[in-house]
Amino acid sequence: MRACPPILLVEDNPQDVDLTLRAFQRRKLANPILVAWDGEEALAWIPRWEAGETLPAVILLDLRLPRIDGLTVLRTLKTHAALRRIPVVVLTTSKEDHDIQSAYDLGANSYIVKPVDFNNFMDVAQQIELYWCALNKVEK
Amino acid sequence: MNSCKSEIRAGIGRQFPDRIPWQPHYHDRNESIFPQVRFKIRGSLYLLAVFEEMKNIYLAPGSANHCSTRAYNHNTKEGESRFQTAFEYATVGISIVSPEGRWLRVNRKLCAILGYTQDELMALTFRDVTYPDDLKKDSDNTRHLLGGEVSTFSMEKRYIRKDGGVIWANLQVSLVRKADNTPDYFISVIEDIQRRKKAEIALQESREQLKLFIEYAPAALAMVDHEMRYLACSQCWRSDYGLHGRDLLGVSHYEIFPEISEEWKAIHRRCLAGETIRAEEDRFVRADGSVQWLRWEVRPWYQGGAISGIAMFAEDITSRxxxxxxxxxxxxxxxxxxxxxxxxxxxxxxxxxxxxxxxxxxxxxxxxxxxxxxxxxxxxxxxxxxxxxxxxxxxxxxxxxxxxxxxxxxxxxxxxERRHLESAVLDLSMLVKQEIEGFREEIAANGVEIIADLPPLLVNGDRDGLAMALRNLLENAIKFSRHAAHPRIEFGFVHDDEYITLWIRDNGIGFDMKYSERIFELFERLHRQETYPGTGIGLALIRKAVHRMGGEIRAQSTPGEGATFHLRLPRALEKTATVMEP
The missing domain is CATH 1.10.287 (Helix Hairpins)
Incomplete structure (x- = not known):
């Protein structure tokens, strides 16, 4: 059995990062979690993946990010010949139609609104883990 | 007979000194010497001779150089009757009139012209049948004739017919004198010129009309001949070009406007060659520097198929x-x-x-x-x-x-507030059913009785907005009737040609009507959070959505007796008609 591929969390809010880590921890998630604190850091992973580093099982992407916003990160990933098959789940606060449509138009694999209620958030974390890390077989 | 001959000869010599148009003529080559007069009827020369005390009158076509009675032997009965016939059936009216004006002989044509029988006419004088306005001129002429000042006269005059109608005639009169030079009788030839006269009058009238028409046309109009000389122009033309009081007729356009541009002259030449040139709006800078806008047209006018000149039209459209x-x-x-x-x-x-x-x-x-x-x-x-x-x-x-x-x-x-509304034909009753279904658990938990027996109600609206409104209304109804002994929510409708109004009534706590408007305002709440939780946005949201769909929402209530919300929406008319048909 190969080592579990990581999950890349792109999130600038430390509390959100902390709560997300805790939610995954409580659900006993096996995948290691990498954090990119803004869009720039997220895109900095691209050369490393191109160089052969293990691809993430899923990228959890916030839209509202400093420096480079989430939609730009999404567009860059989804237009990258080799990396466009990495599942990207937009995990954000906005319910605005405009945001949802833009995300799907750019190729987001899923769009999840972060629930305020922590219990609900833990449910979401579990679903993400189940669907994107355990069930979903990404082409290598 | 011979003595008579010489008398006549002498008389004629006295009576017809003028040769034209009444040319006295006689000859005795075959012993038939009688006074003859020549006169013209419609351009042709005729001979008229009266002899034997007016018993016989001779009328025949003739010529200036050759006329003769030779062909007619007046001594024979046959000849007399032929002369008589010629007189009677002449195509002009002929009469012999006494110096006093009494008719002595009248022919058939004259009777026809005046509309009398011969007997009737003989009983009248020429004065009786003369149009009053022309009587003086006629009498004057006759007096001159009797006085020997003239030997003959001719005039255009009007007669009054027996039926009262007035006709124009050309009258030619000559006086025959006796041997002692006293007046014997007048010979009058009366030609009906009514048709010609009518045409003349009509022509004159139409000329006058045309003149007036051009003169008072509310536009600058002018008509010039081939040499650009004025034939007519309107008052507007004069005033527009500062030509008041000037007599333009016959004067060249170029003489009046010596500074006219070569461009205009070229246009005139082209139009004289058959072109029609116009401009809907043309800008001119006047001598004083002001700008004038003109709409103009120049076109040739024709006479007998040939260009006789040009007509010019110009309208000052500066103010427009x-x-x-x-x-x-x-x-x-x-x-x-x-x-x-x-x-x-x-x-x-x-x-x-x-x-x-x-x-x-x-x-x-x-x-x-x-x-x-x-x-x-x-x-x-x-x-x-x-x-x-x-x-x-x-x-x-x-x-x-x-x-x-x-x-x-x-x-x-x-x-x-921001989203784009999709207007579609929606069945309200179907949407109500769906929303009720969505609240099935709450309805069951609270034991709410739902009455919603609705026929298809087709309205124009936005599906999501309407679903949201119904959901909120139903949620409110459930919330506020929760404490009733037997919670009941009822749906119903009324409609007119334009709108369908759906109402939803609960038997909950209701509200005071003084708040009926305020409850639709943002954040307005009537109850404490602990008793009836809510954000105070729901009804404001409903009203926003309904207004954006062209509808209305209002509420009616009595405290303690429940509330009714009326949701009025534009009816989908065509579809309704098809639904109503079985």
Missing amino acids: KHSELVLQQLNIDLEERIANRTAELKALNQSLEGFVYSVSHDLKAPLRGIEGYSRLLEEDYTDRLDDEGRLFVRNIRTGVRRMNELIDDLLAYSRM
Whole structure:
């Protein structure tokens, strides 16, 4: 059995990062979690993946990010010949139609609104883990 | 007979000194010498001879050089009757009139012209049948004739027919004198010229009309001949070109306007060659520098198929053009203002969108932190908190939930304000059924009786907006009738040609009608959070959605007796008609 591929969390809010880590921890998630604190850091992973580093099982992407916003990160990933098959789940606060449509138009694999209620958030974390890390077989 | 001959000869010599048009003529080559007069009828020369005391009158075509009675032997009965016939059936009216004016002999044609029988006419004088206005001239002429001043006269005059009608005739009169030179009788030839005269009058009238028409035309009009000489022009033309009081007839256009441009001369030449040239609007700078706008046209006019000159038309459209330009400028200004306003609104809208974006993204993040950490505190540190501490944490989390609901509802309201509505034909009764289905659990839990027996109700509206409105109304009805002994929610409708009004009635707590408007305002609430929780946004959201669909919502209630909400929406007319058919 190969080592579990990581999950890349792109999130600038430390509390959100902390709560997300805790939610995954409580659900006993096996995948290691990498954090990119803004869009720039997220895109900095691209050369490393191109160089052969293990691809993430899923990228959890916030839209509202400093420096480079989430939609730009999404567009860059989804237009990258080799990396466009990495599942990207937009995990954000906005319910605005405009945001949802833009995300799907750019190729987001899923769009999840972060629930305020922590219990609900833990449910979401579990679903993400189940669907994107355990069930979903990404082409290598 | 011979003595008679010489008498006649002498008489004729006296009577007809003029040769034209009444040319006395006699000859005795075959012993038939009688006074003869020549006269012209419609350009042809005729001979008239009267002899044997007017018993015989001779009329025959003749010529200036050759006329003769030779062919007719007056001594024979046959000859007499032929002369008689010629007189009687002549195509002109002929009469012999006494010096006093009495008719002595009249022919058939004259009777026909005047509409009398011979006997009737013989009983009258020429004065009786002469049109009063022409009588004096006729009498004067006759007097001159009797006085020997003239030997003959001819005039155009009017006669009054027996039927009262007035006719124009050409009268030629000659006087025959006796041997002693006293007047014997008049010979009058009367030609009916009514048709010619009518045509002349009509022509004159139409000329007058045309002249008036041109003169008073409310446009500058002028007609010139081939040499550009004026034939006619309107008063407008004179006033427009400062030609008041000048007699333009026969004067050349170029003489009046010596400074006229070569361009115009070229246009005139082209039109004289058969072209019609016009301009809908043409700008001219006048001598004083002011600008004049003209609409003009120059076209040839024809006579007998050939170009005889040109007609010129010009209309000063300066004031109209000025108004147009002003209007155009106003439109440009207006468009600019609209563009500016649109840009302002767009900017405003963008800042609003930015605001909403911030709210939806940023406002909830700290809330999530508070919620998450208070939850962790409650779960992981519950043993280190006392009862009061745990109550505080719960209160924090209740506040967070409320804040979350508020933000959600506010964003929903803002979305409703900004989103593009899809207008579709929707069946209200179907939407009601769906929403009832969505509340099945609450309805069952609260034991609510639902009465919603609706026929298809087709309206024009936005599906999501309408579903949201119905959902909120139903939610309210359930919420506020929860404490009734037997909660009941009833749906019904009324309609007219334009609208369908759906009503939803509950038997809940109701409200005072003084709040019937306020409840639709944002954040307006009538109850405490503990009894009936809510954000105070629901009804405002409904009204926003319904207004945007062209509908209305209003509420009716008596405290303690439930509330009724009336939702009025534009009816989908065509579809309704097809639904009504079986």
